[in-house]
Amino acid sequence: MVAAAQSPAPVFVLNSLDGNVSVIDPLTWTETKRIPTGKEPHHLYLTPDEKSVIVANAASDSLTFIDPRTAKIQRTVSGILDPYQLRFSPDMKWFVTAANRLNHVDIYRWDGLNATLAKRIKTGKTPSHLWIDSKSSTVWVSIQDSDELMAIDLGTQAVKSVTPVGKMPADVFGTPDDKLLLVGLTASDGVEVYDISGAQPRLVKKLPTGKGAHAFRALGDRKHALVSNRVANTISQIDYTSLQVVAEFPGPSGPDCMEVTADGKLILLASRWAKKLTVVDIATRKVIKQVPVGKSPHGVWTLDHAPRQ
Template sequence: MPSSIFSITRAGALAATLWGMLAITNCANAVDNVIVLDSGEARLTLIDEATHKVIGTESTGKEPHHLMITPDGRSLIVADSVSNNLMFVDPHTGKVQRTVQDIEDPYQLGFSPDHKWFVTAALRMNRVDIYRYDGTNMVLVKHIELARTPSHMTFASDNRTVFVTLQDSGELAAIDLPTQTVLWKMHVGNEPAGLWMTPGDRYLLVGMTGEDDVTVVDWRKQQIVKKIHTGRGAHNFRNLDDGKHVAVSNRVESTISIIDYTTLTNAGDITGLLPGPDDMELTPDKRYLWVGFRFARHVGVIDLTSRKLIDTIAVGRSPHGIFFDNRAPVVSPNPD
């Protein structure tokens, strides 16, 4: 073998070895972070998941309320409702990647299950905006007027239907995505907010922020099946990924109820919390539930085995959306 070829081959092997060692080192030193949106501070807070210590902050637009990972896992979308934009940030570091302007009042956001549709609820403007998504860009298809105060949403698994709660009119609306038309609206109670679809798309659970219960809706028949007593200000949901339970935050009662969605009953309440529990996120190992306390400038960590609050972490005003960076894949450059 000529020495020049040998040198190139050896150099390539050495580079690959060094790259592998670097990758292993980075993996060993990797820190799993939690991103929390401080909607009252126009910023996000970065927390070390293991130590529960704040390790940094990053400026956002005004009133970042909700967030969502992109389908490819490369970006976390932060919806800045008052700044009328979407910020794409690195899901591992919180650093801003790019900003998409002229997305009006994106209070809530969501992708259809097939990722072809992107929907925002413009709470202040009394409308829902539907976009086509091509993997990179959002192209506006239609504004849909939906008075009053559209807030939370969820999708049917058929990729055709998005459901939206209208807080101030007390209604639940169903929108057909391919035709961008309102299929129906029905009254469900006082200040409906969070939505969660039970497995098999059987029922919609609606958090009644103006009441003390979760309303169960048979959406195909547009009928209320029952109301599950939880606590005052039932607001938002997080599936506990155990095949049986979903948590609902009771923002006024300052409790979290565990609903058995197989029996449609309240399986117990988590008490001893700070004021205003709202958005929640489950750790990947399913052992802990993190919750933002909107009225207390803290995030809490709940041990789901004992159902006790075991730690609180000071953040900014009005903490809202929560995201664990280890739920997004790490995309490494190709060394070749």
């Protein structure tokens, strides 16, 4: 007897102003339920082992762990101070949070179950997004209102460098070879590209994408990344070998975080001002569906995703 095919994993959309997560059925494109979280959740993160989707509840100083296939709450972890943005190292030995309101980055040791604070590092004004290299050695932090990029050594928890960048840096994205870092400039019209292979980051290109360049997502082919342009209401596809914009997609109503489906056919986009999940067909470059969700949708994640690099 042939076993029935496993149904697709749900899509999770974080509703920042409602304090909950919309669970979307990717077959019917309908919301099946909402999962309550803490106050002011801003970002979601799928752990590298893909066993949990974590919601960072900034105003509740907590994390909500959700099963990425059953959409059931696994547990809540308290005592994580102002977790605005979050990231695990690929080897899952380190867990890092950016305290957006409190101007610090927390580095935790992770034993597979518990986070133990290793060091709290003061930053400039408004640490925003995080990226950790493939070797699990360095975390890169955008400092939004100080217009800086900070690098921290995970093993020693020492600050390696602080580099001036363009206006209001938001998301950061590293290429698979750890040589380049892309920085989205929300108060500008594009992305700055830095060579991070040396002791100090070196600006190699300013790449126009659209006003309000904000959040990245890998297309999954190890050649391209997407960036959402929040003011321009577009999504740009960046070839990070040639450092050129090679395609543009619609990104209606304040595009923010994105996901790319495992088959590489769809972009799932949080349209923050419209309270909708927008589905974009990559081949036709057209919006094919919008799903109503909660207020100020932010993070979008699913277990059935394209490769992260």
